Each structure stands twice: as structure tokens, then as C-alpha cells.
Amino acid sequence: MRLVIDGVSKVYRDRRGRETVALEDIHLTVEEHAFIAIVGPSGCGKSTLLSMVAGLTEPTAGEIYFEGVNGDRPRIGMVFQEHALFPWRTVQRNVEFGLEQLGVPKRERAQRAREMISRVGLAGFEDKYPHQLSGGMRQRVGIARAFVVEPELLLMDEPLSALDAQSRLIMQDELVNLWESVRQKTLYVTHNIDEAVALADRVVVLSRRPGRIVRVVDIDIPRAERRSAQAQGALFAHRDAIWQTIRHDAQQALVEG
């Protein structure tokens, strides 16, 4: 099964009828087991694209569909930048949320949630409420909530960007390990080039207003080797290529907001 984004555009119209083209004619196919990072300056519509794939935003034009599906709507697990944990639910019950929607029986739900909470290193925190956790812990809950449904498509919208630089590095490694154990197709939105290059098999670079795909960079170094000294030269070249592509747009974004 694969995900196809076929000629998708998104145009926002404000009250005076002025149009802003957030995304224009996006074509992207996400194959089985592919980890795709979408990078771009602020205002490039990368989060909008993810939102449309999740069915949370309606495209103005084009189509998004799954190919080779047998049966129901594919399971989606989504991780949000600001966690979006339910503050009235404990860690355990937050992680169970997706399973509840899938109709998983109570006992199995509790069991699977506990295992996933333990895998993200939060064993012992099952009965805490989100406001009792640190930012990094909250995002682990958010990640657990997405992974526990065994998603056929993982959508991550700047999952690490609310964290401090050190927590972010740690969580990057944890995310890689977790992802390697499921290897499901993934769309990962970030403005952080380092993060994209560290995690993804393929980095899709978007321009700003209108958001178009301006470059696709394949990172063909195995994830496990990306920390090695030998890999740094190639990784630097990738990072630089991506940065040179969006540099002008990023400067523009800084001025226009």
C-alpha cells in the first residue's frame, strides 16, 4: 500500500477575497517503509500538507489517496508539535485514545498502551496527567499515542521543535530506534534541516508561497551510520544543498512573517 498526493493545491482566501496560495500542485508518493521528511521555511505550507493527508484540512484542488488498500481506511498515527495531549486523561488513557477509536477491547488496550509507554521510557508515569510532565515527557506520550495504534501511515508535524536542543537530540535517537522497529511509511514535517537529514530516507524541500516542491534529496546513508565520522562529509553536502535551496525563502519569511 502506498500514499499518493496527486496534484494537490491549497488556497486560502481572506475576508477581502485576497488569495494566498499555500501549496501548489504537489505530487508526492510515499511508498511502503519510506521515511520522508518535508522541509521548508515558515509559511511554506508543510504543516498544511500533513493536515490534508490526515483529513483535517480540505485541499482546494487535487486528490490524496491510498493505493493497494484491502479493507478499511488505513490506520493513521499522528504526532503534533504542541503534543495535543488530552489534559483530562492520564498518560495511560491518552495512549489508549487511538485504540479506543479502533474498538480494541479494554484489556488489550490497557496492555498495549502500557507496553508502548514503557518503550518510550515512561514506565511508572502511567497515572500522571500531562501537566505533571516535562515537555520532553509529554512528547513521548504523544509519540506513544501515535505508535501504539500500529499505524500504516505515521504523520509527524514538527514533533521535536518544542523541545530544547539537547532533549531534541536525545528524542531524535529514540525516534529512530522506535521507527526502525515498525518501519512504517512516514511523513515528517520539520523546519530543521539537521533533523530531516538525520531521520529521513528522502527529504522533500518546499518553497514558500506558493509552496512547491523545489528539490528532492535522497539520503542513502543507513540511519545507523549517520553519526559516524565517515558519513559527515556526505551529510554536510546534503544539508548544504537543502539550505542553499531554501535560504532565500527563509530570509524572505523572516521579513514578511
Add this chain to the structure above:
Amino acid sequence: MPISSDNPSGPDVRSRVPVRYRMHFVERRAPAWQGPLGIVLLLALWQGLAMAGVIPEADLPSPLSIVQAGVALAISGDLWMNTAASLGRIAAGYVLGAATGMVLGLWLGFSRVAERVGLPVAGALYPIPKLAIIPLIILWVGAGEASKVLVIAAEVLFPVLFNTYAGVRNTDPALLRAAVSFGASRRTLVWRVILPASLPTVFAGLRIGAGLSLLVLVAAEMIGAQHGLGAMILQYSSLMLTANVLVGVVVLSALGLLISRGLAWLERRLLPWQAR
């Protein structure tokens, strides 16, 4: 040698200017035992002035006289009867008003039509001082218990209504998106996301309503009631029994405190997930 990034024995120690901690003023705290001090001092001063004859007992009875009067009223059963009458009214009126306010608030929050049509109506009715319509209410339902209960309910209704509505409409869209992304149905959104998310705001409305209900209770009882704390206060003041009047005032103060503490307790029990 200890690792250090500076050089403490610098060339000119005499010209040293120490950095003083300058935030004491901001960080000053008062110890907890000072809390009751104000009340105790006020009572002592009051008692002292009364005993010295500065305040005439007939105008403002001393705290001890009020306690004595309270004990006498309690023994005679007067106090209980009037307090019970007030409690009954406020409970009935509050529950009726809060329940109606919540239901209407939810309706306005969930139905676009109800919102469009109902919000201006509620907005127009809200500013009417509910005491002003007591004569009308008495005309409709008579001067009995129902009139007092209804006016209290009318007063409580609006803050609860508006807060419930606001709670529903201001549900964090990020939570709605998260729920939908995991396949939540409309029903799940309403019961498992929007309602719990709006509870803190609903509680804020309940707190405002509680304060108002006490105000309207006393006024309604003064306008026309046989029993109740408001009636008791009015009755004793016309008899110039100021100590008894103040017993009523003290019981009202205690009642108000009890209600607000009770609501706070209930909120902590029902919403343990709120950051405090």
C-alpha cells in the same frame, strides 16, 4: 588544582565591587501564621472600643455580644429555622439555574442556529437586574417559595450559560484535530473531547453564580418572606436588635465562604487534571 574559569586573586583586590543580591524585595514572603492576624486584630480592636464605650452597643454590638446573641438565637431555634429556609431556597434556585444554564449553554455551543438566534436573546436578558423582575415573578407564581427560587435561578442561569457556551466554543482546536486524526466520531468529539475540555470554564461560571445567588437570596427574602436569613435580618433591625441582625450577617458570611470552599473542593475532586 581545581578547574576554574576565573582568577580570584586578581591584580587589584582593593578595587573590588561585590555583586549584591538585589531581588529580596521581590521575593519577600509572609509566613502562613500571619494569615488570621488581621481578623483577630480587628475583632480585638472592635471589642476593646466597645468595652471602652467608644462605640455605642446599640449601633454596633461588640463581637462578644454578637456571639451571645447567636447562642441565644441558636437555642431558641430561630437561627436554625431561618438558616434552613435560606439554604433550601438557595439550593433549589442554584441547582435549577445552574442546570438550565448548562443545558442552554451547551445548546448554544453546539447548534449554529441556536447560537445565531439565542445568543442575542441571552445577551439582552443577561444585564437585567433580576431583582427588578421580582414583582413580575410574584405576579406570575405568587409570593411563595417559588418566587424566591425562580429569581435565584434566573440570576445563576446567565453566568453559567455564557461560561458553558464559551467553554464549548473555545475548545482547543488542536485537541479536536488530534481526536479526529485518530478517527474519533462526532459523538466521541462531543462527549470525550468538547465536554471535558469545557468543564473548567463551566466551573468558573458556577463560582460566579454562587456569589450572585447569595446576593439575590437575601434581597428576595427582604422583599417578602416569612422566614430566611434576609427576613430575619430585616425583622430584627426593625426591632432595633442590632446584635441579632449581625448574627444573620455573620451566618451569611459563613454560608458564602462554605459555598465557595465547597465548589473549590468539588472542582478539585472532579477535575484533578487541572494544573494549579
